[in-house]
Amino acid sequence: MSDAVLRSERLCKRFGITTAVDDVSLEFEKGEIHGLIGENGSGKSTFCSTLCGIYPPSSGRFLLEGKELKARSQVEANRRGVSIIVQETGTLPGLTVAENLFLGEEDKFMHGIVKDAGAMDREAQRLLNEYGFTRIVASRMIDYYSFEDRKLIEIVKATYFNPKVLVVDETTTALSQSGREELFTVMDRARSLGNTVIFISHDLEEVIERADRISVLRDGRLVATVRSAEVGSGELKHLMVGRELGTHYYRTDYGEPVPDEVVLRVDDLSVPGQIQGLSFDLRKGEILGIGGLSECGMHEVGKAIFGASFGRSGRVTLEDGYGVDSIPGAIRHGVAYASKDRDNESVVIADSIRDNICLPSLDDLAAGPFLRSGKLDAFARRNAELMSVKMTGIDQYVSSLSGGNRQKVVLARWLGKDSDILVLDSPTRGIDVKVKADIYALMDELRRKGKSIVMISEELQELLGMSDRILIMKRGRISGEFARSRSLGERDLITKMV
Amino acid sequence: MPPGFWRPRIINASGSFQKLKASRAFGISALVALTLLFWAVFRLLSPTNFGSSRQMTDYLQTSIQYAVGGCGLYFIVVMGLFDFSIGANIVLSALVGVLLSRHYGYWGLVLGCLLCGTLIGAFNGLLYSRLRIPSMIVTVGLMLVLESVANFVVRLDRAGFPGKLSSGGMLAFSRAPWNYIAAGAAFLLMFFLLRFTRIGTYCNAIGSDELVAKNMGVDVERYKLIGFVLLHFFVGVMALLTVSYGRGMLAVTGMSSMDRNFKPLMGTFFGVAFKKYGCPVSAIVIGEFIIIMIFNGLVALNVPTTINDFVTGAVLLTIVTLTNRGAKGSVVK
Amino acid sequence: MEIQSEASAVGKVKSRKYLRELMPLLGFMGVIVAFSIATGGKITAPANLSLMLSQVYVLLISSMGVFMVMTVGGLDFSQGSILGLSSIVFCWVSGHSIVAGIAAAALAGAAMGAFNGFFHVRFRIASFIVTICTMYFFRGLCKYITTNGPVPAIPEVLELNLTWLKLLLAAVMLMTGFAVWRFTRVGCDLRAIGAGETAARFSGCRPDLRKFLVFTAAGAITGFASFINVVKVGSITGTAGSQLETQILIALVLGGMPISGGAKARFSNIIIGTLTYCVLEMSLPMVFPIPATQQLVKGMVFLVVVALTIDHESLRVIK
Amino acid sequence: NKKPLIGVSIWSSTDTLGSQCKRILDAAAKALDVNLMYIDQGHVSEKVTASAETLAAAGCDGMIICNSASAEMNAVINTCTKNKMYLAQFFRIIDKTANPNEYKLACQSPYFIGAVHESEVDNGMNLVRILCEKGCRKIALEGWNSGDATFLLRWQGYKKGIEAWNKANPKSKAVLLDPQYGGTTTDTGRATAEAIINANKDIDALIVAGGGGDTLIGALAAIDSMGLKGKIKVMSTDFLADLDQQLASGAMAGESGGHYADPLFAFMLVYNAVKGNYKKPAGSFYEIIFPYLYVASPADYEAYAKYFVDDLPYNASELVAMSKLSEPDLAKKSAALSIQDVMQRRK
Numbered sequence A: 001m002s003d004a005v006l007r008s009e010r011l012c013k014r015f016g017i018t019t020a021v022d023d024v025s026l027e028f029e030k031g032e033i034h035g036l037i038g039e040n041g042s043g044k045s046t047f048c049s050t051l052c053g054i055y056p057p058s059s060g061r062f063l064l065e066g067k068e069l070k071a072r073s074q075v076e077a078n079r080r081g082v083s084i085i086v087q088e089t090g091t092l093p094g095l096t097v098a099e100n101l102f103l104g105e106e107d108k109f110m111h112g113i114v115k116d117a118g119a120m121d122r123e124a125q126r127l128l129n130e131y132g133f134t135r136i137v138a139s140r141m142i143d144y145y146s147f148e149d150r151k152l153i154e155i156v157k158a159t160y161f162n163p164k165v166l167v168v169d170e171t172t173t174a175l176s177q178s179g180r181e182e183l184f185t186v187m188d189r190a191r192s193l194g195n196t197v198i199f200i201s202h203d204l205e206e207v208i209e210r211a212d213r214i215s216v217l218r219d220g221r222l223v224a225t226v227r228s229a230e231v232g233s234g235e236l237k238h239l240m241v242g243r244e245l246g247t248h249y250y251r252t253d254y255g256e257p258v259p260d261e262v263v264l265r266v267d268d269l270s271v272p273g274q275i276q277g278l279s280f281d282l283r284k285g286e287i288l289g290i291g292g293l294s295e296c297g298m299h300e301v302g303k304a305i306f307g308a309s310f311g312r313s314g315r316v317t318l319e320d321g322y323g324v325d326s327i328p329g330a331i332r333h334g335v336a337y338a339s340k341d342r343d344n345e346s347v348v349i350a351d352s353i354r355d356n357i358c359l360p361s362l363d364d365l366a367a368g369p370f371l372r373s374g375k376l377d378a379f380a381r382r383n384a385e386l387m388s389v390k391m392t393g394i395d396q397y398v399s400s401l402s403g404g405n406r407q408k409v410v411l412a413r414w415l416g417k418d419s420d421i422l423v424l425d426s427p428t429r430g431i432d433v434k435v436k437a438d439i440y441a442l443m444d445e446l447r448r449k450g451k452s453i454v455m456i457s458e459e460l461q462e463l464l465g466m467s468d469r470i471l472i473m474k475r476g477r478i479s480g481e482f483a484r485s486r487s488l489g490e491r492d493l494i495t496k497m498v
Numbered sequence B: 001m002p003p004g005f006w007r008p009r010i011i012n013a014s015g016s017f018q019k020l021k022a023s024r025a026f027g028i029s030a031l032v033a034l035t036l037l038f039w040a041v042f043r044l045l046s047p048t049n050f051g052s053s054r055q056m057t058d059y060l061q062t063s064i065q066y067a068v069g070g071c072g073l074y075f076i077v078v079m080g081l082f083d084f085s086i087g088a089n090i091v092l093s094a095l096v097g098v099l100l101s102r103h104y105g106y107w108g109l110v111l112g113c114l115l116c117g118t119l120i121g122a123f124n125g126l127l128y129s130r131l132r133i134p135s136m137i138v139t140v141g142l143m144l145v146l147e148s149v150a151n152f153v154v155r156l157d158r159a160g161f162p163g164k165l166s167s168g169g170m171l172a173f174s175r176a177p178w179n180y181i182a183a184g185a186a187f188l189l190m191f192f193l194l195r196f197t198r199i200g201t202y203c204n205a206i207g208s209d210e211l212v213a214k215n216m217g218v219d220v221e222r223y224k225l226i227g228f229v230l231l232h233f234f235v236g237v238m239a240l241l242t243v244s245y246g247r248g249m250l251a252v253t254g255m256s257s258m259d260r261n262f263k264p265l266m267g268t269f270f271g272v273a274f275k276k277y278g279c280p281v282s283a284i285v286i287g288e289f290i291i292i293m294i295f296n297g298l299v300a301l302n303v304p305t306t307i308n309d310f311v312t313g314a315v316l317l318t319i320v321t322l323t324n325r326g327a328k329g330s331v332v333k
Numbered sequence C: 001m002e003i004q005s006e007a008s009a010v011g012k013v014k015s016r017k018y019l020r021e022l023m024p025l026l027g028f029m030g031v032i033v034a035f036s037i038a039t040g041g042k043i044t045a046p047a048n049l050s051l052m053l054s055q056v057y058v059l060l061i062s063s064m065g066v067f068m069v070m071t072v073g074g075l076d077f078s079q080g081s082i083l084g085l086s087s088i089v090f091c092w093v094s095g096h097s098i099v100a101g102i103a104a105a106a107l108a109g110a111a112m113g114a115f116n117g118f119f120h121v122r123f124r125i126a127s128f129i130v131t132i133c134t135m136y137f138f139r140g141l142c143k144y145i146t147t148n149g150p151v152p153a154i155p156e157v158l159e160l161n162l163t164w165l166k167l168l169l170a171a172v173m174l175m176t177g178f179a180v181w182r183f184t185r186v187g188c189d190l191r192a193i194g195a196g197e198t199a200a201r202f203s204g205c206r207p208d209l210r211k212f213l214v215f216t217a218a219g220a221i222t223g224f225a226s227f228i229n230v231v232k233v234g235s236i237t238g239t240a241g242s243q244l245e246t247q248i249l250i251a252l253v254l255g256g257m258p259i260s261g262g263a264k265a266r267f268s269n270i271i272i273g274t275l276t277y278c279v280l281e282m283s284l285p286m287v288f289p290i291p292a293t294q295q296l297v298k299g300m301v302f303l304v305v306v307a308l309t310i311d312h313e314s315l316r317v318i319k
Numbered sequence D: 001n002k003k004p005l006i007g008v009s010i011w012s013s014t015d016t017l018g019s020q021c022k023r024i025l026d027a028a029a030k031a032l033d034v035n036l037m038y039i040d041q042g043h044v045s046e047k048v049t050a051s052a053e054t055l056a057a058a059g060c061d062g063m064i065i066c067n068s069a070s071a072e073m074n075a076v077i078n079t080c081t082k083n084k085m086y087l088a089q090f091f092r093i094i095d096k097t098a099n100p101n102e103y104k105l106a107c108q109s110p111y112f113i114g115a116v117h118e119s120e121v122d123n124g125m126n127l128v129r130i131l132c133e134k135g136c137r138k139i140a141l142e143g144w145n146s147g148d149a150t151f152l153l154r155w156q157g158y159k160k161g162i163e164a165w166n167k168a169n170p171k172s173k174a175v176l177l178d179p180q181y182g183g184t185t186t187d188t189g190r191a192t193a194e195a196i197i198n199a200n201k202d203i204d205a206l207i208v209a210g211g212g213g214d215t216l217i218g219a220l221a222a223i224d225s226m227g228l229k230g231k232i233k234v235m236s237t238d239f240l241a242d243l244d245q246q247l248a249s250g251a252m253a254g255e256s257g258g259h260y261a262d263p264l265f266a267f268m269l270v271y272n273a274v275k276g277n278y279k280k281p282a283g284s285f286y287e288i289i290f291p292y293l294y295v296a297s298p299a300d301y302e303a304y305a306k307y308f309v310d311d312l313p314y315n316a317s318e319l320v321a322m323s324k325l326s327e328p329d330l331a332k333k334s335a336a337l338s339i340q341d342v343m344q345r346r347k
Ligand SMILES: Nc1ncnc2c1ncn2[C@@H]1O[C@H](COP(=O)(O)OP(=O)(O)OP(=O)(O)O)[C@@H](O)[C@H]1O
Pocket: A015, A018, A039, A040, A041, A042, A043, A045, A399, A400, A401, A402, A403, A404, A405, A406, A430, A431, A432
């Protein structure tokens, strides 16, 4: 008890009618990594945002080392020794690395109102070197660095001042394996210095492996806090959803023959700087998994098949001989695509559910050039209900839906379009186990109906569990191919990835 | 302004040429080369009556007033905001300056222009943040209001010639060296603000992503307000230079002051276009100079000045196209 | 009990939403009522109807194009210059045949719009910048052509200055516009592009093509409106159409158009906005004898109406 | 018996010339107990025609207008006819040969009462003659906006003046450069004048054709700052409030102007039409020619300033008397206006 560095007392946070965090009292000990898990929308991010001053709590409070913590902004929280690494990008283009690192903390370099830009660059470089990121130059524009490098810069930004509490919110999904390792090193170091890390992730294995203790949230309430050494992922899942998960989490069949009919042929597909000379077939009723490290180019494959890449060469040919070269063409010929970047590339975020579901099918719903809004409404409602999207009505804006429901809208749209080939990039990214199971079931059902699916995923379990065939990519090329088999394990895949 | 207006693009720096291209030296040489190019073209076409050193100083003298306004606009434009009321503010501040100069001489003129300009900036900024209306809209409304207020101010001027600087004195800023001193001080201040205070960093940060900047502890509201105040401070300097340059100011109605917004904005376009090379201030000054040079070149060729807008538009479009293209697939509004 | 309160809260949210959508209409009503009283009923007198309407046509028609541009999130500041230049084209060609003149003006407008669209889409330059450049570009041409005097229209054209004809043309344009907006995929596409361009692209809209076409259409529509403009003014000087772009912006904003476009754009924005603007334009001189006062009041009414009617909720970031 | 309401559609009621016009119109309206309603249309064609509609909707009994291009008068006259609103032009007349249709319409409309204008061509010729006589041989021209009706007429006059001079003095010919346009503000006026002078170092005269006076102020600033004061002779058609100083210092060579009372006569035409005193001549309309005053020395200007700037050329009782004149007498009254005329009346 005396070791508690941070305590929340009866913390509540309400957004209008939803209670995101409901009466949570939690203790975080000095020098521990504390996992925080829960279904999507269970309040993890909100809890931490409240801690870090992004939102004020509705009631209750935080106590940091016995004193009340009432930060009104992230910078204020930082000054009290609490910092956060968020899932989204936290760096700003148009500024240098150093300016990004010390954004909001320029005071150290100010002489009156004059800023000592040189000293700032030097200090930033010193920190980067200390973390081992020597390849990053502090005085350069951050625009020069990749997404992953920027994440590393953010890690430096969040930890260089040795915060007492560090929050890592779903950061790992954005990082490749090596980036993760670097993050874990930083986390371990923070723990060894006697600091506390709050670690949020949907990857239960990862949480069990890294965390000392794990707290589970459900619908904003604290369900339990357990020692990670004493639980398995099954128990955690049970705690998260409050019921036993069905056994059919992944598909269970093995050895079912895949029809030989090729529905999509990829020939010598290249995108400059992304993928090189890819060739493979997709067969009818097959789930083709594509895996690899985050930056291996596999995400570009989905775009290239869908006709959405810039500067693509090579051919993507459908069963009927049609060569896909544009998005509208792909859609017309029954190719569907759900992007990894859901909010930017899949759903039109500031538009209604109705429009989102109807967009690809507008031409089918029109009589001549004319649309009938009754028909559109019915179409949208039917498909949204088919996917059991949680909504107040089809007029609701997608921006007010949770991540999982947004993904359901994406799937509803393609179900409505009745596409024969679905390219799903990270279909369960950032989605809770319940919705995950629904999506897997749906994929299996579609497969049985003779639809073909390309599933691009960073989650090896998912690839192993769902695919008929798995292609592994490395540096823009295919480095291995595996057929569905019970004996196939993660290790087999990883050897081809790295 | 629509979001994402000045979202900087991601530069891929692989080769050494790319590195060179991203340097300040490259930007400044490009600007100088552009100036020389236009000079050479007009000089060739019209060797006797264009581009002597004496004439060049005349061009420069004309262009600096617009460059000062362009500097001010830069603060707002990089944040993705805009202000349509600067023309109206030039008119109003100049008239206030003239009015005060009747009683307090140069002090009245200078402080009248600068203070009135700055106060209006604060007013615009406050109204923008209090009413929570997009800047482009709120400033159109303010333009209407300020334009008409200027008409009431000019009526207070009981001198024989309302709005005109008395010909005996008060004209120091209409010619060298004082016009250069005033404009030069403004450029230096701009350079200092961008490089040695946090304002430049914060304005860029707000322009890149306001929400992230806010989470990083940038007091967005405050720096937007500072942006407006700085903009209109520079507009105040511009008003001083403009009223001195023309020796008088005319109060107008019916949105005619809008015309005054665009000359400074052209310089700002240059500044933003060359921002990635790290030399916005020089780009604004040189850009305005080029525009005035083109105007004079056309007159030297005895082309009717009516074509001037056409050429200016074409040159601006070309330069923006060459320097400020978005990446393929990027979202530009 | 909990469920009930939740349902009523949802209801509250919904009714707030409808109220928001009604705000511009209420603003319009407010302006009408206030100025009817101030002018002693002059602005609503039936005898004045055709006069009150006469300034609406050009603004109303050309607003339709800009409405679409703004829906996809763009801005068009070259509209005034387009009106001027296409009016000149109309004057030239109408000597042969008036119908051909209209077609030529619309084509010229389309060409200018396409020019805007090309630079905006092909080179990815913000529409605000492109159209400020072309505002100068087209205006320069317009001024240059009129250097030696206005470009006159043939006398027969002026005989077409008939209220019923203008009303008919405006109504036909409006109805066509509405039909296209409402009953074809255009409206859906444009709103989606405005609300999230990348996602719209991945859903099968063609944002680049659409945007190009939208700018072209905006030019063509204003080109068409130049017919009504010429019918009213008879000859074209270098300043023809000046500030039309600002008038359109003010009108659309008064009508409730969100400046960043997207899903909240409503066709009614055009009608309510242009009517409000024209009522203001017409009634202010009746109430205030001095132009400076007229404009002061106009500016304040504009600010007040916008402040009261603007939809803050959809503006997460106010630019 | 309600007060008559007369509309004034003017380019600007606030610039140098416009505000003076407003001053004399306000005085007349006060003397005759008339309400005035101003609309500034900025010489933008759409706004010019719209101004007539706005005035009609406001229920004006009559209006006076300074239009931009003559073709605009078509719609304006029609609006007035339809709404039974009397109309007179000021500073403008529809040219019979250049705009025959508008001219015909004006003659036919029972509500188009007449036009008051200056003889711009003569004025142009005069200015050029004076310059040539002062020894100038290369004359530059700075206008305000291209295509403006008045500017075009003046330009015609300048060209005619040069022609006449060259015919009379074949040995010492003068040239007139093509116009450049300097807008209506002082700073654009100066920038344009500087450009003209820089591009033509050998000019010895500059005519600033008008534009309300502010363009001229800018042009004078340009000449002054380039150290050419007196070397380039400046003529213009807009009196400045400090013309005496400008003349004394040699910045200005001379000037025509003083025409701000022109709208007064248009106002009188409309006022009398509204009162039913004037019947429009069948098949034509009244045309009043307003004289320019020419000022070439500080002494001239001193007198002008006394009676035209510090005071108005007509006082209240004179205005009332003027309103009772018949149309031919009104025209005579207008033609008679000069500095001497006012001096005599004030004695
Ligand atoms: N801006 C908003 N306005 C209103 N409600 C919102 C907003 N953002 C989120 N919500 C509400 O929050 C819920 C989802 O929140 P959040 O985005 O945190 O979900 P999540 O945890 O990512 O869930 P998922 O499992 O679906 O990914 C939605 O049900 C929605 O009602």
